[in-house]
Amino acid sequence: MPIPGQEKLKILFAGGGTGGHLFSGIAVAEEIRRRMPKAEVLFVGTPFGLEKSIVPEAGFPLRFIEATPLKGSGWSARLKSLLRLPRAYGQSKKILKEFSPDVVVGIGGYASGPLTLAAHFSKIPTAIIEQNSIPGFTNRQLGRFVDKIFIAFARAAAYFNAKKTLLSGNPTRRFELPTLEKESDRCCIFILGGSQGAHTLNVAMMEALPLLKADLSRFHFIHQSGPQDFAAVEAAYQKYEAAAEVFAFSQNLSPHFARADLMVCRAGAGTITELQNLGLPAILVPYPFAADDHQLGNAEEMVEAGAAELILNKDFNGARLAERLRHYLTAPELRRQMKQAALRLAKPEAAAEVFQACLALIRKTQAQS
Incomplete structure (x- = not known):
């Protein structure tokens, strides 16, 4: 059911790279679209990840920043990534200024870092979704700055500030299993x-x-x-x-x-x-x-x-x-x-829970301003 009074809501999802990162963000985005058809959603990733095909196929707009991984690469690649960070941060600031989101949600992957940090220092409410039991490098760093942390596994809580952390489950896209009669006793x-x-x-x-x-x-x-x-x-x-x-x-x-x-x-x-x-x-x-x-x-x-x-x-x-x-x-x-x-x-309502928590975060920020 659409939520009255929130038609102009804008939410930005930052990150990607893998399907595991992207599908959680898409699940929340689809929940937003279902409840608030006039809300605006934007994904921001890199040209190198799966987002370049998956996000448009899901029906959402996508923009890119020039971020590359800092972890798991050789020293030469890491140095190049570090040198790209100022440019990626500048691109992030530009996107934030143009889109003016009410909240930024990092979904993991190296594109999440510059944009979520830029949002934090721009006084925009921020959150991250951590899909795994052991948080990734980017989310471990962002956890110190963001306003809300959504986790899928209880053991991931050990890596974050308990006051900001919610065991929401991993947001997944809605689908129902067909009702099938068992074909045999096999x-x-x-x-x-x-x-x-x-x-x-x-x-x-x-x-x-x-x-x-x-x-x-x-x-x-x-x-x-x-x-x-x-x-x-x-x-x-x-x-x-x-x-x-x-x-x-x-x-x-x-x-x-x-x-x-x-x-x-x-x-x-x-x-x-x-x-x-x-x-x-x-x-x-x-x-x-x-x-x-x-x-x-x-x-x-x-x-x-x-x-x-x-x-x-x-x-x-x-x-x-x-x-x-x-x-x-x-x-x-x-x-x-x-x-x-x-x-x-199971937490099948994870996408709805993340959505509601983001709304609460926006309202809290608005009340304080």
């Missing part, structure tokens, strides 16, 4: 490797198939392989005559989530949020090269709640996967308990 396993696939997951599944030969008639597999391994993965399922649907990538995973009895996947923030909101038990294999090993932290919080099992990337192979799939095949009660544990962690 246990449906959904192997989800992300938009680029996950080679380790693909190889382990191909290795597991011959080890599961005696039980394959009791499984149905759904497998997003990514383009690189697609042909090999599809051929492996065909070789062992396993019931399987293999695809390189899909924008619409809802029908697959609706049928899944168990997930095998990485532990990115977006994936974890989907598991929680949909109540999907999972075998989590954290990507070991994620910044600050944050996927391990994400997975551990799920495991502690009883919603998932964790297998380290170095320990994940066909034999281990086959053994665990057999275990879950014969443990429907355990899967039910994991489902309930995941649902207890």
Whole structure:
């Protein structure tokens, strides 16, 4: 329902780079658009990240600043990034002056830093969204300056000022699972490797198939392989005559989530949020090269709640996967308990909560001025 008296609201989302950063911001932006159709939303990122395609596809305007990463690069690249900061900060000030937002929300990624800081020093209310259990470099620095901090994992609170921090959950876009009748008594396993696939997951599944030969008639597999391994993965399922649907990538995973009895996947923030909101038990294999090993932290919080099992990337192979799939095949009660544990962690109204907190921040600032 649109909120009266807020038609002229302007909100700027700063950051991007990865889908994990962007989709949380887009979820809040869509909540704003749903409730306040006349409000203005602007995204600001860099020309190098996924925002250049994802944001326009979502129907929001996008501007760029020339920011590059300070962390995870060689010294030469870091020096170049430092030298670009004054220009990025100046570009940020120019955008703020032209757009005149009521609040700036940093969504992570290196473009978030200059713009959120520029907003802070321009006396514009600021907030950040931290999607992971271990905050990224930019958000750890911005946490000292911003007015509000939204976190998705309880353990992230240790990195921020408790008075400014709200455990909102990770904002996600609204969608409903289709109601599907279970096609058979087979246990449906959904192997989800992300938009680029996950080679380790693909190889382990191909290795597991011959080890599961005696039980394959009791499984149905759904497998997003990514383009690189697609042909090999599809051929492996065909070789062992396993019931399987293999695809390189899909924008619409809802029908697959609706049928899944168990997930095998990485532990990115977006994936974890989907598991929680949909109540999907999972075998989590954290990507070991994620910044600050944050996927391990994400997975551990799920495991502690009883919603998932964790297998380290170095320990994940066909034999281990086959053994665990057999275990879950014969443990429907355990899967039910994991489902309930995941649902207890869910915060499906995170986008609405972030939106309401931003409104409160704006009103508080206006009352003080």
